[in-house]
Amino acid sequence: MSDLPPVDELAPRVVERCEEAVHAFAFDTFWVGVRIRPRAERSADVVAAWKGELKRRVGGELVRRWSGLGRAPDHQRPQMLMVYDLERDRVRRTVRSAYVYGRYRKLARGLPQTRAPWRCTSCRGGGCGQCEGTGRQYPTSVEDLLGEPLRAAYGAASHQLHGMGREDIDVRCLGAGRPFVLELRRPRRRSVDLAAVAEAIVRHASGRVELPAGLRAVDDESLVARLKGWEADKRYRALCSVGEAVVEPGQLAALEASLSGADIEQRTPRRVARRRADKVRRRRVRRFRCEDLEGNHFAAVIEAQSGTYIKELISGDEGRTRPSVSELLGSPCVCASLDVLAISVRDDELLALPSDSAAASADAHR
Ligand SMILES: [Zn+2]
Structure with missing residues (x-):
């Protein structure tokens, strides 16, 4: 003989508990679960059958009450999950973000x-x-x-x-x-x-x-x-400032030639070293173009692989990034200001379903 309350008597109360728990929330899909504390004297089969029957009764009644609100049961990804806890006689809700x-x-x-x-x-x-x-x-x-x-x-x-x-x-x-x-x-x-x-x-x-x-x-x-x-490539515009030196156009042409298509090695920058592991990463600079040279200032338009530290590509970070603009120009250069111009990814690429869940939903419609 089981000590579990009869489903007939319990189900209407659980339905009310569910209604109370979710009345302030809008959702289109839901699911009902039941939680009871395991006890040695309860046989697993009896508990499973009892839970199944209670969920079926409560779920059925909620479908009847809520179909007019456009709410449907969804076992996989319910927006609202209601779990009835027998010992506490309360419903715990989990609301999907x-x-x-x-x-x-x-x-x-x-x-x-x-x-x-x-x-x-x-x-x-x-x-x-x-x-x-x-x-x-x-x-x-x-x-x-x-x-x-x-x-x-x-x-x-x-x-x-x-x-x-x-x-x-x-x-x-x-x-x-x-x-x-x-x-x-x-x-x-x-x-x-x-x-x-x-x-x-x-x-x-x-x-x-x-x-x-x-x-x-x-x-x-x-x-x-x-x-x-x-990992999207990015395009930047960096204002570069070279100490006291006056930069010659020929130096910038050499800089463009050296850095376009170059693989650079970047040891974790000092400014982030406290937060990140100290290691050397290799990154590809796809394109490096200079413009607006004026005295000791110029702008660099840089296309680089995801994860490239641009400020350090310019300064060299005391030799931790090699090669760098400072190293190639032979005098210390800093990034005075930086703009991200483009992040190379289209919305439709990103928003496309990943292949496995696309396959799963194709299966579901077969
Ligand atoms: Zn203040």
């Missing part, structure tokens, strides 16, 4: 990509005019400029920016912009007017951030990993 894809242009220097934890150097965190009362060294970030309006529109608990790589705080990102996915955790709403939100983001950012291709909802969390692992 919503994802929004776009590309951002960052037009301001001094703007970090993600929320920076550093305190304001003037007030040390208390809040002052310098930090707009926030107490932070960088009052905002690309992550918050994009994420806060989206978080509010989705009624989400929190947000996180997943970028395809990152630029330094002082580097701008121009051209078509950097691909990103904004993750919205525990969203209460799922149908959002993204054109209106994109407009509000750009207006509020007042020139710091733009969304050249708008925003689109993507129901695919695997895009985050795909974006993180993608």
Whole structure:
């Protein structure tokens, strides 16, 4: 004889618990689970049969109640998972994140990509005019400029920016912009007017951030990993400043010839050595072109493999990057300012389903 409550009596209460747990959330797909603490005297077969029957009864009733709301059961990737815990007599909900894809242009220097934890150097965190009362060294970030309006529109608990790589705080990102996915955790709403939100983001950012291709909802969390692992070539424009020396056009022509198509070796830069493992990486500079020479300044347009440290390619980082502009010119050169001009990846390449899940969905439709 089992000590488990009869499914007939329990099912209506579990249905009510589910309704209570999710009433504030919009979702299209759901699934029901049941959790009970294992006990020695309960046979696994009896428990499995009881759970199966309870899930079937509760799921069936929810389908009946919710089909008018356009909600359907989905075993694989439910937007709302409700797990009834028998001992606690409560439903624990797991809300799948919503994802929004776009590309951002960052037009301001001094703007970090993600929320920076550093305190304001003037007030040390208390809040002052310098930090707009926030107490932070960088009052905002690309992550918050994009994420806060989206978080509010989705009624989400929190947000996180997943970028395809990152630029330094002082580097701008121009051209078509950097691909990103904004993750919205525990969203209460799922149908959002993204054109209106994109407009509000750009207006509020007042020139710091733009969304050249708008925003689109993507129901695919695997895009985050795909974006993180993608190795796209990038094109940069770097303003180079060469100490006191006056640079001759002939030197720049030699520089272009030496660096275009060159493999360079970069030991982890000193400025990031505390955060990254110290190792030597080999990177390909595909194209190196100089323009706008004026005295000891010139601009370099550089196309390089993903992961190339551009500031160090110019400075040489005290011999840790070889060859470098400093080494080839024979006098110390620094990168005075840097812009990302292009990140070589198309939206449709990125957003295409990875081959395995494309095959799986083809199977499902067969
Ligand atoms: Zn301050």
